[in-house]
Amino acid sequence: MNELTRRRAVRPRFLNLLRLRYPVGxxxxxxxxxxxxxxxxxxxxxxxxxxxxxxxxxxYEAVARxxxxxxxxxxxxxxxxxxxxxxxxxxxxxxxxxxxxxSLAVARRSAWTVNVLGVLILLLALGALA
Amino acid sequence: MRFEIYRYVPGGGARPRMQRYDxxxxxxxxxxxxxxxxxxxxxxxxxxxxxxxxxxxxGSDGMNINGRNGxxxxxxxxxxxxxxTLRPLPGFPVIRxxxxxxxxxxxxxxxxxxxxxxxxxxxxxxxxQSPEERARLDGLYECILCACCSGFCPSYWWNPDRFLGPxxxxxxxxxxxDSRDRATAERxxxxxxxxxxxxxxxxxxxxxxxxxxxxxxxxxxxIKLRMVKAEL
Amino acid sequence: MKRIPSALPAWLVQRLSAxxxxxxxxxxxxxxxxARPDGYAAWRAWALHASIRLPLALFCIALLLHGWVGxxxxxxxxxxxVPLRLGALALVAAYLAALAVAVAQxxxx
Ligand code: HEM
Ligand code: SF4
Ligand code: SF4
Ligand code: FES
Numbered sequence: 507m508n509e510l511t512r513r514r515a516v517r518p519r520f521l522n523l524l525r526l527r528y529p530v531g532x533x534x535x536x537x538x539x540x541x542x543x544x545x546x547x548x549x550x551x552x553x554x555x556x557x558x559x560x561x562x563x564x565x566y567e568a569v570a571r572x573x574x575x576x577x578x579x580x581x582x583x584x585x586x587x588x589x590x591x592x593x594x595x596x597x598x599x600x601x602x603x604x605x606x607x608x609s610l611a612v613a614r615r616s617a618w619t620v621n622v623l624g625v626l627i628l629l630l631a632l633g634a635l636a
Numbered sequence: 637m638r639f640e641i642y643r644y645v646p647g648g649g650a651r652p653r654m655q656r657y658d659x660x661x662x663x664x665x666x667x668x669x670x671x672x673x674x675x676x677x678x679x680x681x682x683x684x685x686x687x688x689x690x691x692x693x694x695g696s697d698g699m700n701i702n703g704r705n706g707x708x709x710x711x712x713x714x715x716x717x718x719x720x721t722l723r724p725l726p727g728f729p730v731i732r733x734x735x736x737x738x739x740x741x742x743x744x745x746x747x748x749x750x751x752x753x754x755x756x757x758x759x760x761x762x763x764x765q766s767p768e769e770r771a772r773l774d775g776l777y778e779c780i781l782c783a784c785c786s787g788f789c790p791s792y793w794w795n796p797d798r799f800l801g802p803x804x805x806x807x808x809x810x811x812x813x814d815s816r817d818r819a820t821a822e823r824x825x826x827x828x829x830x831x832x833x834x835x836x837x838x839x840x841x842x843x844x845x846x847x848x849x850x851x852x853x854x855x856x857x858x859i860k861l862r863m864v865k866a867e868l
Numbered sequence: 869m870k871r872i873p874s875a876l877p878a879w880l881v882q883r884l885s886a887x888x889x890x891x892x893x894x895x896x897x898x899x900x901x902x903a904r905p906d907g908y909a910a911w912r913a914w915a916l917h918a919s920i921r922l923p924l925a926l927f928c929i930a931l932l933l934h935g936w937v938g939x940x941x942x943x944x945x946x947x948x949x950v951p952l953r954l955g956a957l958a959l960v961a962a963y964l965a966a967l968a969v970a971v972a973q974x975x976x977x
Contacts (some may be wrong), residue, residue: 508712514647514729517729517730517737518644518651518652518729519727519729520724520726520727520730521726521727521793525703525721525723526700526703527702527704528920529840529841529844531839531840531841531844532790532839532840532841533963535837535839538944539837542938542952543938543939543942545935546938546939549931549935549967550967552970553970554970556915556974557973557974558969559908559911559915560912560916560977562908562975563908566907566911566912567908592894593890596886596890597890599838599886600883600886600887601911602838602853602857603838603857603883605857605861606858608853608854609851609854610840610851613840613843613853614648614834632782735954794945794946827875828872828874828875829872829873830873830875830878831873834875834878834879835945837941850953854942860876860879863876864880867876
């Protein structure tokens with residue numbers, strides 16, 4: 507290995523994610539990813555709820571009861587936020603895909619809108635469940 | 637004015653560190669690059685950074701300024717929060733201080749054949765473009781390959797070796813959109829792969845930091861639309 | 869030159885599945901609001917009526933495809949060592965397959 511290749515191999519990189527300042531679109535996009543993964547993790551629970559609720563009257567009652575404990579409510583809230591943010595950001599994505607709202611100014615505004623609406627819907631759900 | 641600057645001088649097991657500089661500016665020092673020159677000439681001539689045109693044309697002095705990428709030469713000192721924190725472009729291997737290794741970046745640029753491809757038959761005279769055809773290159777040809785965008789793209793951070801990154805993809809569209817180019821199909825084919833183009837998640841960090849006000853994110857979307865149209 | 873597999877289909881599948889899921893969610897929400905089934909019998913009749921059951925089945929298919937492309941994207945971004953990556957992809961595939969079986973049981977039962 508000559509000197510240059512050896513040096514190349516040990517070159518550091520600056521990539522400390524906490525030292526960067528993120529634009530609002532990056533927040534929207536990251537939350538879209540997080541919410542997508544959350545939705546995927548929630549899917550089995552939803553299928554289970556659907557199955558129990560269709561099984562018979564006792565299953566239906568059990569599902570209705572499941573929604574009461576604090577943990578279930580918290581999970582439901584996380585789910586509501588994830589679904590709301592993911593769908594809204596998804597719509598923003600689809601519009602950008604067909605070249606609607608792809609300019610920086612519009613994209614910034616739509617990112618703000620999506621981020622705020624996601625939280626608003628979460629608050630609404632909080633109000634409804636409390 | 638106070639600065640915190642990323643220092644890395646290779647050799648002897650050296651590690652990167654941040655160094656503070658308090659510098660008395662001259663009234664003529666307007667841009668961040670002026671301040672760097674001031675530091676280098678009055679305090680520390682071991683500080684390394686690239687610069688050439690000092691007016692936003694050559695693309696040499698891209699760096700991370702208070703957490704965002706930009707060109708030092710066209711970033712006004714006024715309005716910068718202190719301490720002004722300077723780091724090399726994120727994700728790229730650091731050669732020394734603020735100088736990063738852009739070898740792969742330019743290899744990727746080369747890989748999209750950045751020239752008008754036409755195997756002939758050649759016209760007798762120059763190839764004319766209508767004003768409309770020429771207008772399609774607006775927002776594409778102005779790129780100075782400063783790498784600010786690619787150095788702020790999360791997808792490029794995760795897959796710098798396989799994702800081409802916003803700068804190169806903007807250039808790819810510049811030749812796809814050129815009415816004189818005859819290789820559109822090959823160009824689209826080259827990009828139609830899981831990594832080269834399709835790692836882009838539309839985050840738009842690239843557009844946010846482009847010092848020339850270009851929109852690589854939109855260029856990428858337009859390449860995808862061209863692909864869809866070509867398939868139909 | 870070696871042909872590389874086209875990456876466009878996966879991208880399109882994600883967009884089309886997203887669009888379908890969006891439309892279904894709006895449709896189901898609207899239907900729910902009109903009917904507001906109360907109690908087990910009403911709920912079961914509502915959910916298993918063909919006008920919900922079939923679109924719902926399609927929704928689940930769209931969700932599985934969409935989730936596969938999406939989770940694969942996440943894995944390709946963050947997990948680089950090949951064995952780990954293949955393991956993660958296999959895990960996701962198994963997870964989605966199990967989900968598919970469960971969904972099929974519910975919707976046919
Ligand atoms: C309800 C179940 C859903 C699940 C489990 C899910 C999951 C995911 C996941 C894991 C991703 C990858 C995220 C990333 O790459 O950062 C994704 C991306 C995406 N989702 Fe969903 N999603 C669901 C519903 C929807 C709906 C209803 C829409 C409709 C608007 C949608 C639109 C999108 C779009 C457009 C993308 C692509 C984003 C990109 O290319 O970066 N999703 N989804
Ligand atoms: S698109 Fe803008 S940020 Fe990216 S290399 Fe070109 S000029 Fe620099
Ligand atoms: S829009 Fe695409 S290319 Fe631009 S920063 Fe985001 S992921 Fe990177
Ligand atoms: S020195 Fe040329 S772009 Fe800044």
